[in-house]
Amino acid sequence: MTKGRWLDVSAAPRNGSPILLWIQDHEAPPDFPVTVGFWETNTVFEIGVWRVFSADGSSTYFDQNVRGWMPLPRVPKSRSERFMSFDKALRSCGS
Numbered sequence: 001m002t003k004g005r006w007l008d009v010s011a012a013p014r015n016g017s018p019i020l021l022w023i024q025d026h027e028a029p030p031d032f033p034v035t036v037g038f039w040e041t042n043t044v045f046e047i048g049v050w051r052v053f054s055a056d057g058s059s060t061y062f063d064q065n066v067r068g069w070m071p072l073p074r075v076p077k078s079r080s081e082r083f084m085s086f087d088k089a090l091r092s093c094g095s
Helices: 079-092
Strands: 019-023 034-042 047-054 057-061 066-070
Touching: 019 047
Parallel strands: none
Antiparallel strands: 019 034, 019 066, 034 047, 047 057
């Protein structure tokens, strides 16, 4: 998997795992175009949708509304690991 690049929705996990989604819908624009969402299957209609949360609750989108996806970033576990991540981010900004 290419780190830091948007991936095609066809390769996104469809097991309920949360991921970053880039949503684009001109008819019903999302509150946040890049948001966390997950795949869920409606057992009554037997269709799958991407569920995302917004200021008004939640919305669902189909594959054609997803411009890309990325795995969630890994959260550093130890204090030294968090400091090293912060230090690396500062150096990459030129500070």
